[in-house]
Amino acid sequence: MPLLGAHMSIAGGYYRAVDAAAQLGMDVVQVFTKNNNQWRAKPIAPAEADQFAAALAEHRISHPLSHASYLINLAAPDDVLWQKSVDGMIVELERAEILGIPYVVVHPGSHTTSTEAEGLARVAAGLNAVHKALPKIKSQLLLEITAGQGTNLGWNFGQLASILAETKHADRVGICFDTCHAFASGYDLRDKKTYQAMWREFDELLGLDRLKAIHLNDSKKGLGSRVDRHEHIGHGCIGREGFHHVLTDRSLAAIPMYLETPKEDCDGEPWDAVNMRVLRELAGER
Ligand SMILES: [Zn+2]
Numbered sequence: 001m002p003l004l005g006a007h008m009s010i011a012g013g014y015y016r017a018v019d020a021a022a023q024l025g026m027d028v029v030q031v032f033t034k035n036n037n038q039w040r041a042k043p044i045a046p047a048e049a050d051q052f053a054a055a056l057a058e059h060r061i062s063h064p065l066s067h068a069s070y071l072i073n074l075a076a077p078d079d080v081l082w083q084k085s086v087d088g089m090i091v092e093l094e095r096a097e098i099l100g101i102p103y104v105v106v107h108p109g110s111h112t113t114s115t116e117a118e119g120l121a122r123v124a125a126g127l128n129a130v131h132k133a134l135p136k137i138k139s140q141l142l143l144e145i146t147a148g149q150g151t152n153l154g155w156n157f158g159q160l161a162s163i164l165a166e167t168k169h170a171d172r173v174g175i176c177f178d179t180c181h182a183f184a185s186g187y188d189l190r191d192k193k194t195y196q197a198m199w200r201e202f203d204e205l206l207g208l209d210r211l212k213a214i215h216l217n218d219s220k221k222g223l224g225s226r227v228d229r230h231e232h233i234g235h236g237c238i239g240r241e242g243f244h245h246v247l248t249d250r251s252l253a254a255i256p257m258y259l260e261t262p263k264e265d266c267d268g269e270p271w272d273a274v275n276m277r278v279l280r281e282l283a284g285e286r
Pocket residue numbers: 144178215260
């Protein structure tokens with residue numbers, strides 16, 4: 001049975017995200033370890049980390065995952081923003097380490113005014129700088145596949161592979177797969193044949209053992225639209241069949257999966273509860 005959960009709010013304390021996940025019957029949880037729209041953050045007090053660990057243990061929630069700030073752009077051609085992004089990524093990994101979170105998801109970045117090749121090289125150099133600054137840290141980075149909106153990089157497995165090929169410590173980098181992003185970038189999860197071909201390509205270019213997390217989001221926009229808009233499970237262009245493929249895929253059974261769907265209510269019930277029910281159903285659990 002797949003390990004299912006969602007991105008949850010840390011408002012009021014890190015442990016609150018875990019408590020909320022437990023209330024919704026989740027197995028795993030994703031959090032921001034700081035305000036995702038700010039560079040600065042207060043240091044994490046040891047008591048906060050202890051409370052977080054205690055909540056995970058109490059509710060038997062595993063695979064806590066961190067999502068890095070949206071401000072970080074390791075592909076930035078501008079040196080000031082690039083350095084800020086490297087420093088920001090270092091802080092993200094340090095905070096994850098304090099909280100006992102093994103992986104931090106980050107979007108590769110946008111090449112903006114430079115070229116795709118320059119952008120990819122810039123990301124690889126950024127990863128090198130982060131790894132050089134943190135030679136002993138256990139928490140690792142996960143590059144997330146993107147929808148390829150605008151000049152966003154990492155929207156196909158080849159681009160992610162070229163970042164790994166150019167970085168010095170590819171062994172310290174994993175991958176996070178996002179169903180909405182993959183679909184919007186052109187991978188058709190709805191058809192069993194193209195679904196299977198996609199994972200064969202992933203394995204050839206990146207190695208399945210590098211896959212450490214999956215984001216489960218349906219897509220408001222169509223196949224290959226290159227637009228990143230999350231929709232509730234089964235209500236978007238991917239649909240139930242596509243998620244059924246992911247949720248019943250034995251080769252993904254050990255990979256934690258997290259919803260990142262809008263936080264709103266559906267007839268007085270949180271959508272997270274509805275989406276969790278649909279996921280369990282599609283996984284064949286009830
Ligand atoms: Zn995602």
